[in-house]
Amino acid sequence: MKVAIHSLGCKVNTFEAQQMTDSFLKKGYEIVPFTETADIYIINTCSVTNIADHKSRQMLHRARALNPNAIVVAAGCYANTRSREELLGEDVDIVVLNEEKKDIIEIIDKYREEHKKEEAAIEAPVLSEGLSPVSEYGKTRLFFKVQDGCNAFCSYCIIPYARGRIKSPPVEEILRLAGDFADRGYREFVLTGIHLSSYGLDRPESGETLITLIERLSGLKGVERIRLGSLEPKIITEDFVARLSQIPEFCPHFHLSLQSGSDSVLKRMNRHYTTEEYYKSVTLLREAFGSPAITTDVIVGFPGETEEEFEESRAFIEKVRFYETHVFKYSRRQGTAADRMDGQLTNAQKAAREKVLLQLTAKRKRQFEDSFIDAAPVEVLFEEGSQGYTREYVRVQCPSADIPEGAILKGKITGRLNNDIMEFVPNSGCSE
Ligand code: SF4
Structure with missing residues (x-):
């Protein structure tokens, strides 16, 4: 069973999408990019502005277009500010309010129970052997x-x-x-x-x-x-x-x-x-x-x-x-x-x-x-692609080395690589 999750809006929503992703992975669902054909699309909506409302609606329609047979779920703030009837009229199958996000899998399971016809068209969940949410994501x-x-x-x-x-x-x-x-x-x-x-x-x-x-x-x-x-x-x-x-x-x-x-x-x-x-x-x-x-x-x-x-x-x-x-x-x-x-x-x-x-x-x-160029040493936590962030959240890259994700290195910012990224050289040179 393939699940695609798209999150709009604030960091809280990002966090909750991450929690939902983890819950689905634990239950053996496969998480796929939102652009792929999935069995379940979850749009973690936002309603902070009219534009956010508009984007939430757009993503709900996009999900339906990607797979007309999929279960489309409207979760979060946009869903909280609309009536269920209004959302179901927008071609949404399931509405999950903010306070219900923790129960999203049970809500989907219940829906599937009640809609055996769709069930027949959906593969059974497959546990991805050896898949660790941390290494995969x-x-x-x-x-x-x-x-x-x-x-x-x-x-x-x-x-x-x-x-x-x-x-x-x-x-x-x-x-x-x-x-x-x-x-x-x-x-x-x-x-x-x-x-x-x-x-x-x-x-x-x-x-x-x-x-x-x-x-x-x-x-x-x-x-x-x-x-x-x-x-x-x-x-x-x-x-x-x-x-x-x-x-x-x-x-x-x-x-x-x-x-x-x-x-x-x-x-x-x-x-x-x-x-x-x-x-x-x-x-x-x-x-x-x-x-x-x-x-x-x-x-x-x-x-x-x-x-x-x-x-x-x-x-x-x-x-x-x-x-x-x-x-x-x-x-x-x-x-x-x-x-x-x-x-x-x-x-x-x-x-x-x-x-x-x-x-x-x-x-x-x-x-x-x-102001960090050739100044006091900084500490960087590396993420993907030898890029990471200093404690002050300045984005840096060590261009000539393959630094593993999760490494924390001290060193100097020596220049600017482009508009958004500074060049970083670890204390021991740019190698790992
Ligand atoms: S009312 Fe809205 S903008 Fe004001 S503090 Fe609360 S969440 Fe933030």
């Missing part, structure tokens, strides 16, 4: 979802409605699972969540928070690197930073959600910080970590964003000197407060502002990466 870096849901209700976002309120599993459960993955060869754990900063806050009696989770995880055998997904700036307190800086496995790479560098826009977005507070967080990080990678997301063309507000935002982004800024044009989401706001901008206005910020971020990305 060899990865060194694991996106590890530790939190779901959000209570923040930013005025532009549908996620709290689609994913519900914050929830997070106890540390012990996470450590048990992390231990399994570490035993399977994963070396870097990227902790992700819809609102990662809220880890543990749904269980205040436990005393568990994101920092206690990171501290406990760092003590686990085989966990050599810990990286964090998107954080809210307000979590960056003196205590948080002081404790993080004591953890050798922690990678100094912070994705601090900004969304706008204009205080009046932040207020309309219902974000609960000011640019002054944000800048204080950045300063704390730089004092503790020297030159950490600080990346962010910014929305341009939020309803009512004036030229002055956009200029404030641009100037603030320039002042912070981010490593990377992911720029998004505001996209209306039905059911959100922002969708009902006056002063919606035209696409041309948004595109013009996007262009300005993209030019700024490209320049700054290059400057940050170039």
Whole structure:
């Protein structure tokens, strides 16, 4: 039985697709690329913007076109925000909500039981002998979802409605699972969540928070690197930073959600910080970590964003000197407060502002990466093709050697190979 999985959207979705892949492999299913003919297509959908909705629908139709007899599954956020009837009308066979993803195989099995006709056309599952999920899908870096849901209700976002309120599993459960993955060869754990900063806050009696989770995880055998997904700036307190800086496995790479560098826009977005507070967080990080990678997301063309507000935002982004800024044009989401706001901008206005910020971020990305050339040694975790990432998430390659996936080497960045990749020479020379 061949299964093809296509995931859209955020790191949480990527992680959940990885979990589904592992579950199917364990049950003896064969995972094939999405472009191939499969018996089951799973589209792990996203609904963060109208464009994401559109892409989710497109992929559902593509799956049906690839094999009209296949079982087409709509899983995730787009499915959560639509009625089952609407989705089944779109030629989807099975709807799997976010909270049902862990049971996806049972749901599919039940569907197949009830549809014996299709069953006859599908091969029985074959256990792929000797297939190890880790070697077959060899990865060194694991996106590890530790939190779901959000209570923040930013005025532009549908996620709290689609994913519900914050929830997070106890540390012990996470450590048990992390231990399994570490035993399977994963070396870097990227902790992700819809609102990662809220880890543990749904269980205040436990005393568990994101920092206690990171501290406990760092003590686990085989966990050599810990990286964090998107954080809210307000979590960056003196205590948080002081404790993080004591953890050798922690990678100094912070994705601090900004969304706008204009205080009046932040207020309309219902974000609960000011640019002054944000800048204080950045300063704390730089004092503790020297030159950490600080990346962010910014929305341009939020309803009512004036030229002055956009200029404030641009100037603030320039002042912070981010490593990377992911720029998004505001996209209306039905059911959100922002969708009902006056002063919606035209696409041309948004595109013009996007262009300005993209030019700024490209320049700054290059400057940050170039600052490593012939500077202090860096440590690289290698993935495929003798390429890997430094602890600051700078992509490097050792061009003249075949470095095995999973190797961690120290060395120097000696130059730039192209727009995205820096040249790396290990301390002992470029050989393994
Ligand atoms: S923090 Fe805001 S943008 Fe992020 S998921 Fe929650 S409501 Fe959405």
